[in-house]
Amino acid sequence: MSNTSKGAVLLLTGLAAGVTLGLLFAPARGKENREKLTSSLQSLSETLVDTAVVQLDNLLAFTDRVVTQFKTQTDPYAMAHDDIENAII
Template structure:
């Protein structure tokens, strides 16, 4: 998890804890206090879900970008290997042709 997401989670946790303690120590009836705690918990849950959704989108975007970059790099490597293989084949074909000519000369002289 990155530092920014840790910071966001820490801020949310601090907000929830602070709000809950503030409500608990405020002078109010038990039913009203429980309602306020419930409302604050729901609000914190919504913020947490929103933050998680944002982080999911960022991670998905990053993974997608990295995948595209990796695909491009793989394609480049395959292309380079293909060209090098063609060069090696051409060199081997030239060598084979030279060896065949040398063999013909040796067979004529023998």
């Protein structure tokens, strides 16, 4: 997992913890707090799913480029250094 991914996971975890604690200590009724918490968690899960879909699309596009490059080159192991470096990052 890259540093950017770790940072994003930590940020989202901290955000979820902050929202949860904020709702638990807020001066509202329990039912209202549970509804707010449920709404926040659903929003967070939708964001995570959207992010995962984008990352999967990026991975599939990269894989397609690599396969196409392997098919068109006479030396299939002569991939461009930038492609490999971008895949790692």
